[in-house]
Amino acid sequence: MDVANVLTQVPGIFAGKLANGTLGSFAGVKSSKNLNTLNDLGHAQMLEAQKVPSDAILSKTGWFRGLDKRWRYEIDDSKATFKPEWYNQPAPLSKIQELANKEKAGTLTDADRFKQEPFDPNVGKTRTTLGKVLDHPELYKAYPELKDIPVVRDNEVPTAHWNPTLKEIKVGPEIYNTKMLCFMKSSMLFKI
Secondary structure, three states, X not given: OOHHHHHHHOHHHHHHHHHHOOOOEEEEHHHHOOXXXXXXXXXXXXXXXXXXXXXXXHHHHOEEEOOOOOEEEEEOOOOOEEOHHHHHOOOOOOHHHHHHHHHHHOOOXXXXXXXXXXXXOOOOOOEEEHHHHEEOHHHHHHOHHHHHOEEEEOOOXXXXXXXXXXXXXXXXXXXXXXXXXXXXXXXXXXXX
């Protein structure tokens, strides 16, 4: 969701949170049953039917409508932690390196020599999943499938970004700068 668009809907509450760095992630109706917020959603819908202003609905229930008119609520990100230790893990051996090692050991077979491997743009890069990079129990409770999103360390990426083609998050080399840890966490949360 575009933060600027959210701020035009309920500017007072979210603008303040954005300014002081406490704005969380936004979740939708599908996740509400996982976090037991359906009653709050029902209350928000009743208040809306009674023509209660959107900022009052948000204050009372935690729910608001985005510009697309879909209901949303905020998940607190303040307890989320970035786990930087994954970043220093060695990259797995490429298939070529594995074959060279087998050849040196004398265990290379004809099946190994002629096996077709699909192209992998992340050969030689450290890979893991979001659940091993970002500790965020509330987010994963709302959206359990997010834990399994691939995360790739890529020195050609300046910060972090979502690759919609490969359905993965790429994280750049700035992790070594300790001031970037906080930015990396917020950047990754924004990409999710």
